[in-house]
Amino acid sequence: MKRLLTATALLLASTGLASAEGVLQLYNWGNYTSPELLEKFKAETGITVTVTDYDANDTALAKIRAGGHGFDLVVPSANYIPIFRDEGLIAELDHSRLANIGNIDPQWVDVAWDPGRKFSIPWQWGSTGIVVNTKVYGGDINTSAVFLDVPDELKGKINVTPEMNDIVNLAIWYVGGEACTEDTEVLKKARDALIAAKPDWLSMDYGATERMSNNDWAASVYWNGAAMRIRLANPDVAYGYPREGYPLFMDSVALLKDAQNVDEAYKFLDFIMLPENAAMISSFARYANGIKGSEEFMPEDMKTAPEVVVPEEFKAAGHFLPTCSPKAQEYMTAIWTELQK
Template sequence: MKTLALASAALLISSFAAHAEGELNLYNWGNYTSPEMIEKFTAETGIKVTITDYDSNTTALAKVEAGGSGFDLVVPSANYVPIFVQKGLLAELDHSRLSNIGNIDPKWVDVPWDKGRMHTIPWLWGSTGIAVNKSVYSGDVNTSEIFLDPPAELVGKINVVPEMSDVMALAIFNAGGEACTEDLTILKKVRDRLKAAKPSWLSMDYGTTDKLSSGDYAASVNWNGSTMRARINNPDIVYGYPREGYPLFMDSVGILSDAKNVDEAYKFLDFIMIPENAAMLSSFARYANGISGSEPFMPEDMKTAPEIVVPAELVSAGRFLPTCPQPATELYTAIWTDLVK
């Protein structure tokens, strides 16, 4: 009996060790994943999650497309999901392995960038606008002129996030164009304004939350959730919705075609579709999620936050960016490459 007990104990220990050895490699935007949620996932599954950060969709796409990244999951924005799919970089999801897929809010299921959610599930969504420290500049913040023709108080104190799609969209909307325009008159104006404005910027940096909080930046092209986090630390931070037009985004998470830890990836996707866990993502990053039933678990301050609740007169100025055709993408890339060199 003692031998049997020892054998059983050894088998139990062996099984636990195998369970605890599970690994998962998540490639995600920086400062965008709730540590508390990751700890909960590991505690419940034994799967160790390693997170590698990126600062733009183009960075993520280039890294994944190069191959051999070792990542299992990636979180591209809506307009980049079709590019990942077209290039064969995302695996088609087996919905039978996702018991919680019915928790996706119906309005986020048949989305233009991933009909029926065949390759991704929602992560978080929000807007790209203008963050301003009102103790430095007290004028109108609901305009992209803040970074395209900076007021004197903000010259040399502005950051612009290094996300081509968002910055180009803001400049194109300001010039009276539409997303994915190939109108060379519009694009010449965009190029000239961006290049003329750049000397008035301090930086093109992804890490804006802390620097806005500390006052290192007096303004930034920035995302709403990041701006809310900065405002919680520094009440002088305000968020502007450019009336000329501003991008909306939803970042969605999918399994890479060359993922090694597929079982673990499915467990993670299913886990973050549990309402309480989706709310943990929102609570950390301060963006809305796409999971029904998460509302009761959300922070109270997000329900009325000016970074979340868009002024009625500016709602229509927000728009999701489509995936641009190759000719438009090449034009934008040329402008962007010239801007950042």
């Protein structure tokens, strides 16, 4: 879910990417891959990793479904891993080729979306919440009312990131429902709340890291790691955890069924499970990872950061999004389509 700005990596020819010894094609969220990590990997293995960016799970899924993409690894969010798996788009991992598989923190092994980590390796995890410039708005930021019942100080100054699953489920929790609900009364309330709030929004866009750092926007629904990066550039910014409910995500790396550089992919998967390397991923994008022992290699400012260490009072409000039923997905898509008009 998360994370994620404009594409910064090399974009490759649409005709597909030929396999070649010593190369690896990674399809990942934008601004989410540490260049330092890739340099270290190349220095140790001789393998060059080329990164192609995407901005949404649905974008990645559609590209992989279409075939002919040439990618080897992809990094879907938790609720999309079962879709990739069930559609036969990713391969079951051979754990005998992953010497560092035991470094996955036990809490991230038997996860609901991939029990036993048969198909994926943790990349990073975090939350979706509210980022606010406290010089502009000094009220409660730990509520989705910031974007669903916009305070006067933020009207025309708030951005809502265009992530359907996050935004629609935030609205569902706000009106008292459960994520991926099929309850049409709850869905109508969520839809009405979103439609009523939209005129008070400035935009529905990515790019909050830059625009909030520069005071172009006063608030945004965004991701916690990016929120920390914003605060480091602009100390007036704070991150809020909606008490009505907010999404948690874990993005994980999966080997594509039609990967052409399989040996290189396994070397990369094993490499990122070393604690010091997992810490490099986190140090760049500012999200927690799922590798035990990585904490000692993390920057000091992440160990106590309010965007990374969830305050106790808001922990229970965080929920991993389930994989929605086709009917629930249909309802949410209808709401989202109307919201885009």
